Amino acid sequence: MTDTIKGFRDYQGKEAEKQEVIKEIIKSVFQRYGFQPAQTPIIEDRKFVQGDNTNDEAVSDIFKLEDKGKRKLALRYEFTFQLKRLMQNQKTPYKRFQIGPVFRDEPISGNRVRQFTQCDVDVVGSTLKDEAEVLAVANDILNALKIKSIILINNRKLLNEILDDNEIPENKREQVLREIDKYDKLPETELRKNLRSLNAENVLDSLKKGEKYFSQFESYKEVIGLIEYCKLYGVDVKFAPTVIRGLSYYNGTVFEIKTQGIKETITAGGSYIFNKVQCTGISFGIERLSAVTKMIIDLDKILIVSLGEDKKSIQIAQRLRSQGKNVSVFYGKPSKALEYANRYDIKKVIFIGQKEVQKKQLTIKDLVTGKQRTITITRGRFKI
16 A cells, blocks of 8 residues: 555655745745744644643644554644744744644635745734734735735724624624634535524624724724835735634734635734733645645756766866756666656756867757857856
8 A cells, every 4th residue: 555645745846846945945944034943843842832722723633643652642733833832931922933744633725725935924022013014025925926915904803892792692603613614615694693693683784894893892902003004115915804813812913915816814813922921923834825826847957978988077066066956867878867867857968978078168958949059168167
C-alpha cells in the first residue's frame, strides 16, 4: 500500500517548485517588515493545544495522539496558540513569523486538505497601527504573487455592541455569530431560518444597515481608524459587518481576504488577547495561494552534458553554482540528456566535450528557441 492517506498529498516537480518560490516570497516580505523567525514542535500536550476554546471548530478537529507513556498529545492545528509560550519574557512589541506544516482532522472538500503549510505573522503587544501593518504585509505578498484580492475587515467588539442593541442573550451569542459566519456559504433563506430559531433574525437586518447605524457604536471608531491607517500604507480595505472569523479568541479587529475563482478565504486573521496582552496576526496557506496565484514560476535551470569530460563539467558546474545558478550534470548521450532536460523543464543545455575543453569554450543550446551559441570560458564570472 503506497497511496497517501485521505486528505494528505505528495507534491513534486513544478507544483513543489511553485510552493517553494511562494514560501520564499512570503518569508522575504515577513523579514522586510521586521518579523523574527520562530520554530515550534509539531506535537504538543493535548490540553495546551485545545486551550480554552474546545468548542471552536478548528480545535475540535485536532489530530489526537498518545505516546508510549500514555500521555495525551495532539498535532498542532495552527501556530497562534503556541505564542502563549513564545511570548514569555519577550520585549513588546514582539514580532514573530513562522512557516511550517499544521494538521486538521476535518472533512475533505474543495481546496481543503488535512496537512497544509501555514505562514503566520503575529505582533504581541499590538495596536491599531500594527493591525494596519499586518494588512500591508498581506497586501505586499498578494501583489507579489499577482493575486487580485479584496481585504474585508470587521470588529468583534462592534458585533458585541450590535448583539446588545438587538438584545441577544449571552448564552446565544456564540451560536448566533457562528450562523452569521456562514453568510457567504449558505443561501440567505436558510441563514434566516437558522437565526429565526435563535430569535436573532433581526441581527442580520442590522448588519445590512448603512454607516449611520454603525456610527452610533463606540467600536466603529476602531474600524474607521484602521481604514485610515491602511491608507497610509496604500492599502484599500472594505468594512464587511458579516465577517466573523470562527475562532472565539478574537476580541477586536478580524479580517478575511478573498479573490475570484475560489469560494474559500485565501488568508485571514485578527486580534486577540493572550496572557493579558493584546496581539494581532494573519495566516497564509501555501497550498491555497499556489492554487490561485497568476504568477508564472520559471526557474532558470541549466543542464551540463559531459561528453567524456567529467572533470571540466564538474568544474564548470561548481563555478556556475557559486554564482547562484541552478545546475545539474548529466553523464551520457546527448539524446538522452535532451530527454532528461525536457522531463525536468530545463531550458538551457551546455555541452562539454574535448573540442570545448581545447578551445576553452562552452556550447549552449536554448531548448525554447532551438538556438545555439558559443561563449569563451573566462577566469571570472561568465554569463550563461
